[in-house]
Amino acid sequence: MMLSAREQWRILSDGVAEILPEDEFLAKLERSVQTGTPLRVKLGCDPSRPDLHIGHAVVLEKLRQFQELGHRVIFIIGDFTAMIGDPSGRSKTRPALTMEETQENARSYLEQVGIVLDVSRAEIRHNSEWLAAMTFADVIRVASQVTVSQMLERDDFHERFEREQPIALHEFLYPLAQGIDSVQVRADIEIGGTDQRFNFLLARELQKHAGQPPQAIVLMPLLEGTDGVQKMSKSLGNYIALLDPPREMFGKAMSIPDELIVRYYRYATFASADEARAMEEGLRAGTLHPRDAKALVAERLVARYHGEEAARSAREEFDRMFRHKQLPDQIETIELRLIPPVPLVEVLVAAGLVPSKSEARRLIAGGGVYVEGERIGDLHATLGDAGEYVVKVGKRRFARVRLQA
């Protein structure tokens, strides 16, 4: 009932950025088939900020395939590392999380993972289980297995070293901790984004020292964020969250640069290589309009996470608002306890449409504020009477404010 190693290889290698080393991966599949033993596929996760996005889904989707082929997915919740603090040097040190926060985050993380794959069939481990138990002597022993110049091979360390930027000593320990995780769970495969290459390779070294067969590595492409330049990440604000509501998801997908359309088609909506090629050719030949291609991607993306129905209505709403510049079909009503006449500037702030009066003035001066469909250019404009007003700020901020008598 298990597929042959070849068949599995065909499925599992589709859409990956890199498999290291390929022959070992294939050998593992073959042994797995022969002995009827599922492979142990590890995914480490940082529970510090549980807001998964469609970039994570690229990895999760691959993991789902492993699951469907009968392999064992092992999630490692990095609760220990999260409690200690920030691994990545450039960001200002993140505050260490408390035990409760970490647990809450982990719960929410798994819930979001559950959108893509079957968490109940996965093995879930917390790395505090073994990392918290290590003594300093244990740490030194593991640290002795890696040299400083090996560490400096990692391009992010290398670059900072070259640029004379700080690298804190503990940053060297995080890759080590990840490697120890692999040893602990006896990972056959570790999966992650291409930025994890160094850490995953280091884990192989530690596994060899521990007398284990080293894990094979599956690296998935990193999806660019909606800005089209940097990788998708929460901190850069260029992400589409798995939990984004349909309209948000649709709109964000429509804001990607044209060059990214096909890539999103392939990796965000999991179109096959053939489908992606077809779209690419259509775009190049001019038979497929970029806007339509993008709308297709956006719709398919929304459909995946919210269903066909939601996708269709998100698309209609988008067309209404941005192509035809009409009002959205639902506008939040905000009651203001202000007695007319009220300066418009004050209304905008009170309604939460802008963060400050200065900002409100700038927007008015720049022609970005509308009341009842009419552009307001006067900084001193007031809403004179009680009643409801539809206020629009920019393209996307709407509110129906109600002034009481």
Place this chain on the structure above:
RNA sequence: GGGCGGGUUCCAGAGCGGUCAAAUGGGGCAGACUGUAAAUCUGCUGGCUUAUGCCUUCGGAGGUUCGAAUCCUUCCCCGCCCA
């Protein structure tokens, strides 16, 4: 421990006694245009009872000065080199 160079607004990075809320680029927002929240172009980008006005900001605390991001003292932090 010694020497040198640094810490500036969301980020990077100029400024080095007044003309500094602080160049420039990025990001963000808005406008025009359009095929979309693409691209391109333009404008804006600390706050306040709109005021040739006031307040807060240039690592922290003091000081000099009519006046400081700019000078001095001291403290904290970072990088490099030497030990």
